[in-house]
Structures are given as structure tokens and as C-alpha cells.
Amino acid sequence: MPGGERKMMKKRRGKHQRNDKEETLHKTKKNHHTVVDVWKILRRFLDDGYMLLGDFQDLNHAKISYTPKRLHQYQLQVWNWKEEFVAFVAQNHEGIMDYLSHACPSKMEKQEQELSLANIKSSSSQSQRKGKEERKQTPSRSCSYTHSKSSHLFWGQTPSSQRPDGNADEASMVLSRLCSTQLSRALVYLNQVLAVDLVVDDKAVNQEVHEIYHNLRKEIRSFLDIDDLFEQQLLMADSKIEQYKEGVSLLKKTKKLLGDLNDEVVAYSKYVEWNEYPEEQEKLKSYISVDWSEFQGWAQEVDLGGKLQSLADDMAHPRSLYSTTQNLYDLDSFLVEQKQSPSRDLVIGNDAADADSIVSAICLAFIERKTPIVPISRETFVYERPEVESLLELAGISNASTKLLYIEDLIDILQNSVSTEDDVRRRLTLVDHNTINDSLHKFRHMFDVVEIVDHHIDEKRYTETCSGKQRTIAFESGKALVASTTTLVAEELLLDQTDTPLPSIATLLLGVILLDSVNLDESIGKVTYRDRDAVSHLLTETDWSKSALLAYLIPSDEGRLTIDTNELFSHLQHAKYEPEFWQAFSVERGLGYDYKAFALGENEEQQSFGISTILMPGLSFLEKEDFILKTVEFMRSKEISFLGIMFAYYDLTAGFQRQLAFCSYEDQRLVATRLYEELDLKEVDIDTLELRSNEIQVHLYDQGNIVPSRKQIGPLLIDYFSGRVDV
Numbered sequence: 001m002p003g004g005e006r007k008m009m010k011k012r013r014g015k016h017q018r019n020d021k022e023e024t025l026h027k028t029k030k031n032h033h034t035v036v037d038v039w040k041i042l043r044r045f046l047d048d049g050y051m052l053l054g055d056f057q058d059l060n061h062a063k064i065s066y067t068p069k070r071l072h073q074y075q076l077q078v079w080n081w082k083e084e085f086v087a088f089v090a091q092n093h094e095g096i097m098d099y100l101s102h103a104c105p106s107k108m109e110k111q112e113q114e115l116s117l118a119n120i121k122s123s124s125s126q127s128q129r130k131g132k133e134e135r136k137q138t139p140s141r142s143c144s145y146t147h148s149k150s151s152h153l154f155w156g157q158t159p160s161s162q163r164p165d166g167n168a169d170e171a172s173m174v175l176s177r178l179c180s181t182q183l184s185r186a187l188v189y190l191n192q193v194l195a196v197d198l199v200v201d202d203k204a205v206n207q208e209v210h211e212i213y214h215n216l217r218k219e220i221r222s223f224l225d226i227d228d229l230f231e232q233q234l235l236m237a238d239s240k241i242e243q244y245k246e247g248v249s250l251l252k253k254t255k256k257l258l259g260d261l262n263d264e265v266v267a268y269s270k271y272v273e274w275n276e277y278p279e280e281q282e283k284l285k286s287y288i289s290v291d292w293s294e295f296q297g298w299a300q301e302v303d304l305g306g307k308l309q310s311l312a313d314d315m316a317h318p319r320s321l322y323s324t325t326q327n328l329y330d331l332d333s334f335l336v337e338q339k340q341s342p343s344r345d346l347v348i349g350n351d352a353a354d355a356d357s358i359v360s361a362i363c364l365a366f367i368e369r370k371t372p373i374v375p376i377s378r379e380t381f382v383y384e385r386p387e388v389e390s391l392l393e394l395a396g397i398s399n400a401s402t403k404l405l406y407i408e409d410l411i412d413i414l415q416n417s418v419s420t421e422d423d424v425r426r427r428l429t430l431v432d433h434n435t436i437n438d439s440l441h442k443f444r445h446m447f448d449v450v451e452i453v454d455h456h457i458d459e460k461r462y463t464e465t466c467s468g469k470q471r472t473i474a475f476e477s478g479k480a481l482v483a484s485t486t487t488l489v490a491e492e493l494l495l496d497q498t499d500t501p502l503p504s505i506a507t508l509l510l511g512v513i514l515l516d517s518v519n520l521d522e523s524i525g526k527v528t529y530r531d532r533d534a535v536s537h538l539l540t541e542t543d544w545s546k547s548a549l550l551a552y553l554i555p556s557d558e559g560r561l562t563i564d565t566n567e568l569f570s571h572l573q574h575a576k577y578e579p580e581f582w583q584a585f586s587v588e589r590g591l592g593y594d595y596k597a598f599a600l601g602e603n604e605e606q607q608s609f610g611i612s613t614i615l616m617p618g619l620s621f622l623e624k625e626d627f628i629l630k631t632v633e634f635m636r637s638k639e640i641s642f643l644g645i646m647f648a649y650y651d652l653t654a655g656f657q658r659q660l661a662f663c664s665y666e667d668q669r670l671v672a673t674r675l676y677e678e679l680d681l682k683e684v685d686i687d688t689l690e691l692r693s694n695e696i697q698v699h700l701y702d703q704g705n706i707v708p709s710r711k712q713i714g715p716l717l718i719d720y721f722s723g724r725v726d727v
Helices: 003-011 020-032 038-061 067-102 107-113 117-121 125-137 169-192 207-233 238-272 278-301 303-318 320-323 331-341 356-369 380-382 386-394 407-419 437-446 485-495 503-516 530-543 565-575 581-582 587-593 616-624 626-637 674-679 710-722
Strands: 345-348 370-372 424-432 447-454 472-474 551-555 561-563 594-598 609-614 642-651 655-664 679-682 699-703
Touching: 003 424, 038 067, 169 207, 169 278, 169 303, 207 238, 238 303, 278 303, 303 655, 331 356, 331 370, 331 503, 345 356, 356 370, 356 386, 356 424, 356 472, 356 485, 370 407, 380 386, 386 503, 386 565, 407 437, 437 447, 447 485, 485 503, 503 530, 503 565, 503 674, 530 561, 565 642, 587 594, 587 609, 587 626, 594 710, 609 710, 616 642, 616 699, 626 642, 642 710, 674 679, 674 710
Parallel strands: 345 370, 345 424, 424 447, 447 472, 609 642
Antiparallel strands: 551 561, 594 609, 642 655, 655 699, 679 699
């Protein structure tokens, strides 16, 4: 535009009479000056600009015919907005830059700062000089603003507990979760699009339908913008990169098809609004109808919904972080970092805290870059988990007990959150169980269960926050599908990355799978093909030359170094079943060592009975001093009237053995029950132990069928007490 004409138009702007739309915008801008929060003002300016610039751009994109007068109206709207926006930014530039360049402080820090956002608007040079001097003396950090109506394209429809925390969350994890959220919403819009026949009615655009497909396009466009800007930061599994690229290519075509359709709809709606170009209106109606039908057919043909779902699932909880960070973190450094700076994403095993619970939590936390929690006290870990500490030492983690977070540490974190009014909810991953531990019940309102990796019967809880691929429970038809949760963690590790596993992680997973499957012994009845496959892949895909397991290294048939699994298992098994270790236990410590509570109803507060696991012969434990007195005290502390005690041990001649004791306030012999028959129970004479008591009855049985473990016996007892089996 020639300079003289631009000046003429600029002089005429003030005389321009605003239409209804411009008047609304003008009132909105006037209201900017009544708002104290500069971030809100900035957001409103950007919202206005997005709408005005979009309308102006549509004149070209949609190939709309227009008169010079109409073009001038759109130009004026943009120019007026630009002048006010530039003036606002110039006036507040320093404050805005300072405000947006710092992470959000905690609530306590906010109170300490007592920052008035109104002061940011000051434009006097004296105030600016004073502000610079103050900032040199005291670094100021303004609180990031959480918009009450955040854009639906980003976090607007996400529960506040699941929104990112700028102080705690890693950017790559947040980007991947955001992409998953956008793709999930796009799938919802797509399903609505496929169910609608018409975009344009007889004389108008169907605004509801237009909004649905326009939202679909915007969600896809926003995702593609993130991919374009941050592709290297997105946590996509190496094995799925090609699939991801194919999905992105398909979404680019989707965006193009919907964009062309939208241009036609925008042009048609403008002509209807202006009541002009009737012949063009009819042509456009015909084009829109054909293009709409063709898009629906194409989307079904290429399974666009399936592609969206697959991409959303892969990015919902990215597990490729292992391969992304393994060159940056060894396991030892990772544990030290997490102890010093726990994240809001936590992984915890069950209350029994056996090797499977502790190690699966540590390894999954490392893979997903979360904070592992040991679900027992540090004292209990040090004195009662010798096989776990031994395994950690073999994995190269020296002084492991000093580098872990324990249940008391987690409770301190949660209690401090209450005292500091920190209302950010934690995201909890449960491993080796699927109902939260007793010790965390009173903090239930402070976290969401977002992932479960387990091999016990599914108790169907937390489905509102944990479903689909986030809920991995390997248990069907009354039977565990794997011997150990670490098998499930190993499957995820081996599936989602192509780099060789870290020897430390492979050592931990391998050791626990061997322990839980009793060295892959078929006769015990616990091992499955998935356990064997996991062990095989860990052995062949790990570079053991970098391992700390020097005493267990042997050459493989292919000439590479591998692990002598028999020797490793024997070492760990000895630590786990050490007779002197178990003989030194008091009755109460033995009963509490590996205890699990069971509920008859769906209420997780209702616990009807419990089962303890003890790794020594039953007679040796029952003859301990004050067995009856201490057992009664233990049952009262757990508020149960029936206690099962499972004994497992190795006999020098007979091999692996199981026994089962029942302690109850009523006589529970179970002679005619399905439980008695399935376990092949034979009562052991314990009269010589003089265990007579007026409070509880005690019966001890040899378990002829050694295959069923607590995973199977617990549900059988639930059936027995619920009256669903013959007695």
C-alpha cells in the first residue's frame, strides 16, 4: 500500500463507526485496565488478536470474494488491536519478561514474596530503576497463573491434580502427556464427526457440527505443532518410531482435508452473513456436502480412530525414557537424585515389601523417571530384607539402604504438604498390588492412582484414573500369569527400547524373577513361559562385561559373557531362607515380615482376615516363646479374627516344602472344604507343643500340593468365608 494512502487511512480510523463485533471487543479491551493480574490482561489481548487476525486471514485462505470497503473494516479491527497491544507490552515489557521467566513457587514462597502484580504495570522510569535495584538484592519469582478457563486444546479439561507442575515435572514427560491428552480429545471429536451427516443446513451452517470438526482439526493441528517444535524431546519408544512417523503423516493429511473443508464452510458462512453471492452459496453447499461425505469415508478406510488411539496410548505414559536417559544416569546416581529431590510421580510396592515389590518399584521408577518408595521402614529393610540388600549390592548399589526413600519418608512428604497447604496431588503407581497400602489410607485424598503393574487378582479399584494400558494386571481364571511382577517390568523394558539394558537393572530383574520362579523350576508350578522368555532376553541382550557380577560371569555358547543363573539363584536363595536369620525372629516380627490383608467386600477399609508368609518349618515357628500370646496380640493389632500362616522352606532330602497354619477365635479345621482338597492338606499333630488356649485355636497342615501360593489361597479363603463353596 502506498505511504500516502496508508496515512490517509490511519487518519480516518478514528472516524470509523464500530460495528457490534468491534464494540464488544472495545469493551473487552477497556476492561483490561480494571484487571490487576497482568497475565490475565496478556491472555485477553492474545485471545482478541487470535480472533481478529483469524478473521482477516480467512479472507485469503478461504478465497472469499470481498469489496474494498469490507477489507478496510477488517484491516481497521486488526490495526486498532495492534496499537493497543504494542502499547501494553511496551509499558509492561520488563515486568512481563520477569514474570514469565521464573518457575511457579510453592504457596509458602508466594506468601513470603507478597508480590503485588499491580506493581508490574508501573511505567515510571523511577519505579523501573528501583525495581532493578530490588531484584539485584532479592531475586523475585512470580507465581505462574493457572487460567480458570485454560484452552481445551491444552490442559483446560484436565483435572487440576493431573496438570503439570513447573517446579517438579520434566518437560519431556509433560510434552508427551500433553500430546496424549490432545490425541484422546481428537478421537472423541472424530467419533462425533463420523456420526453426523450434514455440516450445512438449508440456509445456514450447522454451528454445532462446525464446532465439532473444527475442534478436531485444532486438536490435530496443535499436536502437529508440538511435534514440529519439540520432536526430539518427545519420549517415543525406539521400536515405535516408524509407527509414530506414519501416524504423524496421516494426521498431516487429516489436517489438510479438514482445512480445505473449513475454508469452504467459512466462505459459505460469510456469504450468508453478508447476504451476498447467492450463486457461490449454492456451489459451496454442494462442495461441502461431497467433501464431508468423502472425508468420513476416508477416515473409516484408513482407521483414523485406531491410529489416534494407538498414538495416544503410546504417549500417555512413555516408557522409552530408559533408552533416552541411560547414558545420563546410572542406577546409583538415579536413586541418589530421587532421594534428594522426590518427584510428584511415585512408585510403591505392597506392604509385605518382598524382593518383588521393592525391586519392581525401583526398576519401573528408573524406566519411567519416577521416585521409588520402599513400603516399609528403613529399620525393617536393613534388618529383615537381606536378600534384597544383597541383590542391590550385586547390582553395584553400595550402601543401598542410605539411597532409598522409605514409607516414613513418604508420610513426612505428605504431612508436610498438609502443613504448607501444598494442594498438588501426587500420581501413584502401584506395583505388585492393586489396592493402596493400609499406611496410606488417611492420605488417599492427596494422590491419584494412575498406573498399576501387578500379578494378583484385580480388585477393580481406581478405574476412573487408571484404565487401559495403564492397568497391567497379569491374573486370569484364579491364576497368576507370571511368577513375578519383575517379569512384567522386564517385558516393558525389553519391548520399549532397542539399546542394551543397563547391567544393574538387568541384574535386579533377573535376580527376582529367579527367586520368585524358584530358578524357573517347573515342578514348583509358579514359572510361566513369560518368566522364561524374560530371563532369556535379559541374559542375551545385556552386555554383562560391564556388570558388577564378576563372580557369576561365565562364557555363553556364542562366546559372549553371560550369567550363571544357578549360582546367582543359590546365593540369593541362601540369603532369603537363611535358617539362623529366621530363627532369630520374634513371633511378632515373623508374622509381620510378609503379611497381606484380605477383604470380603469391595470396601478397601474392610479387612476380614490375613495371611503371613514365613520361610521356615511350621513346627519351628510354633514352638517359639509366647507364640499364642504374641499371635493374639498381632491379630488384635490387625483387627482380624482369622490368620493364615504359610510356611515355605527347603528340606535337605525332600526339597521345597510348604505348610499351612490357621489361627482363629473359632475352630476352623476346613476338613470338608474345597480348600482342603485342592491343597491336599494333612493335619500335623502339634499336641506336644502345648498350644492350648482359651482365645484362639491353632491347626497346622502339611500342604501336599505345593503349587498354590498366597495368590491362590487368599481367593480360596475369601470363597470359604463368603459361603460360596460347600462346607
